[in-house]
Amino acid sequence: MNFGATNSEIEKRIDELVDIIQNEHQKINAIKAADPDKRIIQSSILEEYKVLRDKPIFYDYLASGRGNGVFVELVDGSVKYDLIGAIGVYLLGHSHPLYTRAHLEAATKDVIMCGNLQPYTEAFKTSEAILSAVKGSKLEHFWFAGSGSFANDTALKMVWQKKAPNYKLIAFEKCFAGRSVATQDITANDGYREDMPTKIDVERVPHFDQNDPENSISKTIDALNAVWAKAPGKFCAMMMEVVQGEGGFIYGTKEWYHAVCKWAQEKEIYVWFDEVQTFGRTHKLFAHQMFELGEYADIVTIGKALQGCGVLFSKELSPRPGLIAGTFNGSVAGLNAATKTINFLQDGGFYGDNGRIAAIEKKIIGELNVLKSNSCSKKIGHIGGVGTMLSFEVGDAGGEVSKSFIKALFENGVISFTAGRNPTRIRFLVPVTITDKQIDDIMTIVEKTIHEVVS
Numbered sequence: 001m002n003f004g005a006t007n008s009e010i011e012k013r014i015d016e017l018v019d020i021i022q023n024e025h026q027k028i029n030a031i032k033a034a035d036p037d038k039r040i041i042q043s044s045i046l047e048e049y050k051v052l053r054d055k056p057i058f059y060d061y062l063a064s065g066r067g068n069g070v071f072v073e074l075v076d077g078s079v080k081y082d083l084i085g086a087i088g089v090y091l092l093g094h095s096h097p098l099y100t101r102a103h104l105e106a107a108t109k110d111v112i113m114c115g116n117l118q119p120y121t122e123a124f125k126t127s128e129a130i131l132s133a134v135k136g137s138k139l140e141h142f143w144f145a146g147s148g149s150f151a152n153d154t155a156l157k158m159v160w161q162k163k164a165p166n167y168k169l170i171a172f173e174k175c176f177a178g179r180s181v182a183t184q185d186i187t188a189n190d191g192y193r194e195d196m197p198t199k200i201d202v203e204r205v206p207h208f209d210q211n212d213p214e215n216s217i218s219k220t221i222d223a224l225n226a227v228w229a230k231a232p233g234k235f236c237a238m239m240m241e242v243v244q245g246e247g248g249f250i251y252g253t254k255e256w257y258h259a260v261c262k263w264a265q266e267k268e269i270y271v272w273f274d275e276v277q278t279f280g281r282t283h284k285l286f287a288h289q290m291f292e293l294g295e296y297a298d299i300v301t302i303g304k305a306l307q308g309c310g311v312l313f314s315k316e317l318s319p320r321p322g323l324i325a326g327t328f329n330g331s332v333a334g335l336n337a338a339t340k341t342i343n344f345l346q347d348g349g350f351y352g353d354n355g356r357i358a359a360i361e362k363k364i365i366g367e368l369n370v371l372k373s374n375s376c377s378k379k380i381g382h383i384g385g386v387g388t389m390l391s392f393e394v395g396d397a398g399g400e401v402s403k404s405f406i407k408a409l410f411e412n413g414v415i416s417f418t419a420g421r422n423p424t425r426i427r428f429l430v431p432v433t434i435t436d437k438q439i440d441d442i443m444t445i446v447e448k449t450i451h452e453v454v455s
């Protein structure tokens, strides 16, 4: 990034501070139980915070601000393995040197937030880095948004404007698109929009069926043809999570994606990939690239691991003046970290069949399978996922047992979350900086917890 206030002394001090701060974080390198005195402090803050939010916090969790890779320290003094990373935000883990540097460099600038009307070089550089990763595709433009949901709102407005008055949208069963007024209607779980008026006309079709792979193409295409037959020509786009996050890490075969995207292309509706959760996490920077779907992508939304959010879109989808705007591009530190994250991920040996992400996937899935075949037989069900999005089922894969399991896993030192309903899966969003030894240690805790919770 370009420094704001700068001279050689400031640059030298930033280098020194990065080292000093990193040294402190690196002292956190093993899980640890809470300190009883600090536990009281944490509990009382959480009690008060619960009142302010009018909603309890799922875990007894209040981050201290110290962490190291997969380790996070809480205010109660405990240290845990963080395998959920704020549902996908901490792809590089905690206190990555890149984050420390991004903050310190941003501190030399004259503002905190980067505005749309008066942009900073960070916004330009992040846009450039994102778009150079999809060079040669139709995605030639990028627009920032304040959240994944708002990126999706923006994308929806773009496809609506181009296809007006054909506003119907195709989405997928079990999909999650966010919680804005628009995206709550796209999200499949109707429990998330109780007593809300319905605003968006959405038809949902089945995603890939992991229990019936052979018939998956025909099941989806038949469903697509059926919704089309109800309202031919009335649709604007097909919106797809390449790997369904909230749905339970459901993903298809290359053949399934190609058949489904081809169908949309033939019907002349836009293909929209929601990569808010998948960005950075599969065997390529974008999950749609992993399945070679670049030729179909008209519009792609990203967020979370980027440390910013936004929409990549084709020239054809350029909105007319007035449709999209907004105050912020993001914080200067966030945008600085976003550019650095893209460069780090692309240059760090993470992607491809022999990249670190594929190796992490293989090791975690392999170790879960060993547990399933040995000490945890009949206690672990489906094991799957892709890249750093991995999941498995425990017991009968019901909501109760899965929730009990993740709560016990938390107490034993590993933070995870659930995904999906019927079945509910245990969801890991693993940081790319995890080591093999840490995975071994985590699996020992998983095994112990399964025996504690699943009878």
Ligand SMILES: Cc1ncc(COP(=O)(O)O)c(C=O)c1O
Pocket (backbone or CB within 6 Å): 087, 147, 148, 149, 150, 152, 176, 177, 178, 179, 241, 245, 246, 274, 275, 276, 277, 303, 304
């Ligand atoms: C696939 C997908 N789309 C959209 C969103 C919404 O993003 P945000 O929570 O940043 O609004 C999420 C968040 O979990 C997501 O996983």
